[in-house]
Amino acid sequence: MFETLAVVGATGAVGRIVLDQLADRDFPYKRIKLLASQRSVGREVQVKDQTVKIELLAPGAFQDVDLVIASTPDEVSADFAPYAVKEGAVVVDESGFWRMDPTVPLIIPEVNPQAIAGHQGILASPNCSTTQMVVALAPLHQACRVKRVVVSTYQATSGAGLAGNVELESSVRAHLDGGANQPETFQYPIGFNLIPQIGGEKHQGYTSEEMKMVYETRKILGDEDIQVCPTAVRVPVMTGHSESILVETEEPISVEKAIELFNAAPGITVVDDLDRKQYPMPKDCVGKDDVFVGRIRADISGNGHGIAFWCVSDNLRKGAATNAVQIAELLQSSVASA
Amino acid sequence: MFETLAVVGATGAVGRIVLDQLADRDFPYKRIKLLASQRSVGREVQVKDQTVKIELLAPGAFQDVDLVIASTPDEVSADFAPYAVKEGAVVVDESGFWRMDPTVPLIIPEVNPQAIAGHQGILASPNCSTTQMVVALAPLHQACRVKRVVVSTYQATSGAGLAGNVELESSVRAHLDGGANQPETFQYPIGFNLIPQIGGEKHQGYTSEEMKMVYETRKILGDEDIQVCPTAVRVPVMTGHSESILVETEEPISVEKAIELFNAAPGITVVDDLDRKQYPMPKDCVGKDDVFVGRIRADISGNGHGIAFWCVSDNLRKGAATNAVQIAELLQSSVASA
Structure with a gap:
């Protein structure tokens, strides 16, 4: 002990x-x-x-x-x-x-x-945005080998600490009251806005936050050949990072197979029934430890080797x-x- | 007349x-x-x-x-x-x-x-989410032929009409005051939340909003071979749709070439200087008619035939x-x- x-x-x-x-x-x-x-x-x-x-x-x-x-x-x-x-x-x-x-x-x-x-x-x-993505990628990688990931994030203000949430609240209140507030934690007002920059420029037009998702994914999965194209965006949500992920695999992968793999993997909860309006959302993931995946579907722009899905997790918890x-x-x- | x-x-x-x-x-x-x-x-x-x-x-x-x-x-x-x-x-x-x-x-x-x-x-x-994307894709398509698009949207509540904005405001106020409000326009509370569903299920797990981005893009660009993998998400922003777009072209395309094409195209304003924190954001695009693009960079997950960028436009205006x-x-x- x-x-x-x-x-x-x-x-x-x-x-x-x-x-x-x-x-x-x-x-x-x-x-x-x-x-x-x-x-x-x-x-x-x-x-x-x-x-x-x-x-x-x-x-x-x-x-x-x-x-x-x-x-x-x-x-x-x-x-x-x-x-x-x-x-x-x-x-x-x-x-x-x-x-x-x-x-x-x-x-x-x-x-x-x-x-x-x-x-x-x-x-x-x-990094929080890496962790939830890699938890979701890991079972797909083990079964079908992940070759490429295209990911767009929707990251909560608490990723910038308590000050991030305080600033979101004051920014929203200022906007509703017709005023303005001076951003300190974020580059610009975040209330009712999006900021497509998290971190400074790091590599060829990608931010430090984005490059973390490239380098850390490779290190954790132990595969330097995995290619990742990330876009990291701050959204006016307090807690719970969301990610729109397209993954391409070496082996062909079906939706059924992907769902089976997600269901069998530790730390993942599948919430996926579009007809019944069931999918992960930040409001439902706050205070929970799992990574939630849904909107699991075939990549209709690909060749049967791709899966698109939506992934949400509490960035302060699993992240x-x-x-x-x-x-x-x-x-x-x-x-x-x- | x-x-x-x-x-x-x-x-x-x-x-x-x-x-x-x-x-x-x-x-x-x-x-x-x-x-x-x-x-x-x-x-x-x-x-x-x-x-x-x-x-x-x-x-x-x-x-x-x-x-x-x-x-x-x-x-x-x-x-x-x-x-x-x-x-x-x-x-x-x-x-x-x-x-x-x-x-x-x-x-x-x-x-x-x-x-x-x-x-x-x-x-x-x-459709609003199609229009701004296709305005941006068109010059790339003409010069290098667009083969594939992976797009994740960040769509404003005014896409659902005036009632959408009223509901965002009441949802945000209810959340700040520790209360709750009953969603009517959206499926779930939208204040400080994201909803990864716009429209009902249409095709193989994709929503009607998403499939509009597939079918309408092909029709407008006159090319049935363009493949699109869309994810449409409602975000707590009142006006201004944003899109994270990865485009793959038949001809190789450089960042410099893409910027040149965007700059020469009608209806597009390039706002792109990450070091100086310049990129399009909803708050800056409200009430403007152009489509704004930024964060223009090479697809680091691809083979020199891809460009990633961020695109914002006033969904009630150009959209x-x-x-x-x-x-x-x-x-x-x-x-x-x-």
């Missing part, structure tokens, strides 16, 4: 859910520390029946820590993870900083649990907190069985 | 803009009639400096009418268009009913003006009213030159 657990960034949108998930899933530990920047030090947070004071994230803080679950910006993770590991902790990191490091396993427990073997102290949880806690559980069971 | 003009459905979301466009574009006529169902008869509408009383849409109403611009539900158009033609009028119809009729030209004036020749009294304006008035102008100039 990991005796002492540290949660870094516990007061953020994802960190709060990490604490909930640790409680809900009865993750075993003896002692919990909450670490954050100077700004939050001394704040008290309720963790199950304990009141825990936030301590400073700084060298030395991990001397007595076995396992860390961290939800911080990239630059914070770049700074603290090395000394946390040096001080003897294993770090499950939700930031983008370590994901493509060749020494860092990038894990979705339902998809590539074997990749935790040989970790060197840091394990990364994928972040839940996946990180699942990685911790995986580490826990590998420690237990060692 | 068409001496007497009739506008059918003038009090609807699109009809109001038809009247504005007729005024703004100085469409020439001597007399205007407004026709609607019994419910609206007698209401007065301001048309330029005249106050016009709405008259009943019924057989006989078109005896003195030369040209009709109609924005009505499909079933209304199915009923009135035949007798309007029999009474001697030419009908420019925005409903979906006549579009795929082989005797009815389906027109985007920038794309296929020649198709008005030989009309038999009814001319159709395409409906503006295109219909442009068709009327085309008829006007063909009458004038005959």
Whole structure:
């Protein structure tokens, strides 16, 4: 068992859910520390029946820590993870900083649990838009080999943290009242609008968010030949990322086969009955841990090797907190069985 | 000149803009009639400096009418268009009913003006989500031949008429106030949500809205070999449809070439500078007549024959009213030159 657990960034949108998930899933530990920047030090947070004071994230803080679950910006993770590991902790990191490091396993427990073997102290949880897509792609890849993915995202404002939702609400209220509000978290007003940019330019006109979906997908599925054409768009939805996905496979794939594969896969719930108006929607996926797929149909522009579908998941849960806690559980069971 | 003009459905979301466009574009006529169902008869509408009383849409109403611009539900158009033609009028119809009729030209004036020749009294304006896509595809098709299109839409609530926007506003307000509202226009609450269904099931798991984008695109571009895989999604935006489009061409196509083609094409405005956060967004396209394209980039999942881009247009203008008035102008100039 990991005796002492540290949660870094516990007061953020994802960190709060990490604490909930640790409680809900009865993750075993003896002692919990909450670490954050100077700004939050001394704040008290309720963790199950304990009141825990936030301590400073700084060298030395991990001397007595076995396992860390961290939800911080990239630059914070770049700074603290090395000394946390040096001080003897294993770090499950939700930031983008370590994901493509060749020494860092990038894990979705339902998809590539074997990749935790040989970790060197840091394990990364994928980007939210990647995670839900790869959970859905994995069974198709295993059965029919995914060659190409065309994906357009509809990403919720909570992907930018609590501030994203606050800004959506104020932007919507300002619009309804005939006023205007100055965007701070997003590039432009997001209320009743769409912003087709998440992250800065990274590669040939694609944003950093889009390229995460290319690189991380290949790493998690262990196949550098998978081609991905992503378009990442911010939408005025608070929680729940949605994705319109077209997948082309090496082996031919039927709709029936795809549904069978989705139904048999862990972490996927199929909601698919167009006649009865059944399909995944953000409002129905908030607070749930699964990846929901629907609108599953043949690619009518293709040659029998393609499937189109619609995929929704709670970006704060499977897209972040839940996946990180699942990685911790995986580490826990590998420690237990060692 | 068409001496007497009739506008059918003038009090609807699109009809109001038809009247504005007729005024703004100085469409020439001597007399205007407004026709609607019994419910609206007698209401007065301001048309330029005249106050016009709405008259009943019924057989006989078109005896003195030369040209009709109609924005009505499909079933209304199915009923009135035949007798309007029999009474001697030419009908420019925005409903979906006549579009795929082989005797009815389906027109985007920038794309296929020649198709008005030989009309038999009814001319159709395409579906809003088709129109903006085809305006953007047309120059690429002419230069490099479009083989395949993968499109995911982000469609505004005004696509469902004035009631759509009223429902978005009440849904958003109910959500912010912690309440709930009963959806009537849409299948589910649309505030802070997405609905991946527009229209009923039409073909192999695709909705009627999606199949319009398949069939109408082929008809307008005059190429039955174009393959389209569409996903149509309703988003909580009032006006301005957006589309994430991947196009594959027979000839290789570079980003530079695509931008050059878009820039040279009528009716298209390129807004494309990711580094300076310049791309089309619904909020910037409301009340404008052009189709706006941006995020133009190579399909990194393809073989040099593909371009990905983002396309936004005011669904009530180019997607409906503006295109219909442009068709009327085309008829006007063909009458004038005959």
